[in-house]
Amino acid sequence: MFSNVSLPAKENENTIEKTIKRNKTSSDNDYSLQCSPKKKHTETENKKTEKSEIEKTEKSENEKTEKSEIEKTEKSENEKTEKSEIEETENNGFERLKFDNHTTFDIKCSESKPWISSIDELPNGNVVLTDFCNCKLYVYNQSLEIYKAIDVSGKPCAIAVINSDKIAVTLQEKKSVALVNILTRKTFRYLNVEDSCHGITYTDDNLVLNCLEKGLTIISLDGAVQNTISDVTGEAYLCSSDNGNIYCAVYWSHKVLCFNRHGDEVYSFSNLTMKCIRGISVDHQGQVFTSEFGKNKIHVINSEGTKSHVILSKKHGINNPLCVHFNRNDMCLYVSNNDGESVSMYKLDSSSE
Structure with a gap:
């Protein structure tokens, strides 16, 4: 008799604990489903922005370097041309x-x-x-x-x-x-x-x-x-x-x-x-x-x-x-x-x- 009375109570306790665990798991999963994509999206955007800034910086540095090299080349070419003209003048005897x-x-x-x-x-x-x-x-x-x-x-x-x-x-x-x-x-x-x-x-x-x-x-x-x-x-x-x-x-x-x-x-x-x-x-x-x-x-x-x-x-x-x-x-x-x-x-x- 006593066993017949106590068993349902134990089963109810187990059932309640399982239900609580399922609900908690379900709630955690729902929270994870709701928050994770947004977080990932933000991280992705941050990475894109950071990458874009890095690319812009690199592009700017490359452009500056390229411009500097072009200016150096032009200056060098002008100096060579002027030097060539001077040497040609000296070589051909033109005072x-x-x-x-x-x-x-x-x-x-x-x-x-x-x-x-x-x-x-x-x-x-x-x-x-x-x-x-x-x-x-x-x-x-x-x-x-x-x-x-x-x-x-x-x-x-x-x-x-x-x-x-x-x-x-x-x-x-x-x-x-x-x-x-x-x-x-x-x-x-x-x-x-x-x-x-x-x-x-x-x-x-x-x-x-x-x-x-x-x-x-x-x-x-x-x-x-x-x-x-x-x-x-x-x-x-x-x-x-x-x-x-x-x-x-x-x-x-x-x-x-x-x-x-x-x-x-x-x-x-x-x-x-x-x-x-x-x-x-x-x-x-x-x-x-x-x-x-x-x-x-x-x-x-x-x-x-x-x-x-x-x-x-x-x-x-x-x-x-x-x-x-x-x-x-x-x-x-x-x-x-x-x-x-x-x-x-x-x-x-x-x-x-």
Whole structure:
């Protein structure tokens, strides 16, 4: 009897304990099912974020390293090129000119920023500058002080000195040449050339123009055409020597051409490393200077038109040079620098003449 009464109680206790255990296990499993995916998801996201940050850091470091290597390579290549040019110059016997006493003066203008597109000198040693943006001519004395400013009726591209009183200026947009009297500061004649002209020079009592489509055109001071060199078209800049030779820098062709007073070609010099030749000038020995706008370099070509080398570069303060002019009175080189906003003067070292 007693056993029949106690057994159900024990079984009930066991049953209750089993039920509690099952419920506890079920509850733990449910909690695990509910929390584990979220926790795993968070851990996965953290790992992804950490990985992404690591990859970004590595990418940034790689880019910096690559940029540094590119800069080093470019610097090395430039140094090699410059060294090669120096060695080539020394090996071929081309005497290297040296310029020192670097002086820079800013162009004072109350209007827009200046854009000095051309430089020439008067017989008395004063320097004339063309300001393309402000439609002005500036005359500077030998102390680099502005002497006078002259207004012109268009944007002056290039200039040629005729004598101590008169100068000729190409007005590119107006397809004409203005003849200006410096003393009166007035334009006394316009020569209509019916073509966009850039460079200009004066030799043998005639003007030589670079006409975009017609080619090099030689005209008298009253506008009569004397001769045409139709082979040289496109944008080009000019200068001339005392013996009547005409020198032409063709902007996009890597070429400098030389013609005699009759229009016959004396030489054609080509250098593929010379790009965007924007200015040209010749010294008393027939050596030609050119300004290379895109690569911040001033080149000199020997009088035979067979060799060249870099005479001034960025380390000398050359920065986006527009034009160049050799002043024979003061034996110095003028460079329209910094996109034409200033003019730098380099004195020729007398020991290098």
